[in-house]
Amino acid sequence: MKINSITKLCILALINNEKLHGYEILKEVGKKTGIKLSASHVYPFLKELEKNNFVVAEAYDRGGHEKNVYQMTKKGKRFYRNFMNRFSIMLESGIKNNIKECHHCGCEVYKNHYHEIIKGKRYIFCCMHCAKAYKQEN
Numbered sequence: 001m002k003i004n005s006i007t008k009l010c011i012l013a014l015i016n017n018e019k020l021h022g023y024e025i026l027k028e029v030g031k032k033t034g035i036k037l038s039a040s041h042v043y044p045f046l047k048e049l050e051k052n053n054f055v056v057a058e059a060y061d062r063g064g065h066e067k068n069v070y071q072m073t074k075k076g077k078r079f080y081r082n083f084m085n086r087f088s089i090m091l092e093s094g095i096k097n098n099i100k101e102c103h104h105c106g107c108e109v110y111k112n113h114y115h116e117i118i119k120g121k122r123y124i125f126c127c128m129h130c131a132k133a134y135k136q137e138n
Contacts, residue, residue: 003083006033007029007033008045010028012083013080015049015071016077016080020070021068021069021070022039022042022043022067025046026039026042029041049076050070052075052079053076054073056073057069098111102125103124103125104126104130104131104137107126114126114131118134118135118138
C-alpha cells in the first residue's frame, strides 16, 4: 500500500490514536493540514485500509443515521509504525544540515538557536543559559 500524500499520512496518524468516524477524520485532517477536503479524499482511502485489514469499521446508529467508526488493527498499527520509521529516516536526512549543536550541552537545535560572539568567534547555543554557563566555565 502506498502512502503518497500528506492527507493519507494524517488519516493514518489520526486513526492510529483513536476511533473516529469519517466526518471527524475529514474535519481533523482539514484542520491539521490546511487542505479543504471532501469525502472523496477520505472514504476511498478508508476503504482501501479496510480491504488491507489495516482498519476495521464498526457501525453504530447515531440519531437514525448509521455511521462507521474506524479503528486501527494490530496489522495496521504495525504498518503505521514501520512507515513512520522509514519516513523519519527520510525526514531526518532532509533536515540534518539545518540542525545545530549547542556548544555547551551538546543538544541538537533545529530552529531558533541562540548565538553569541565570544572572543571574536560565533558560538551556537540552545539557550542563553547555556551561553552564560559556557562563558563562566571558559
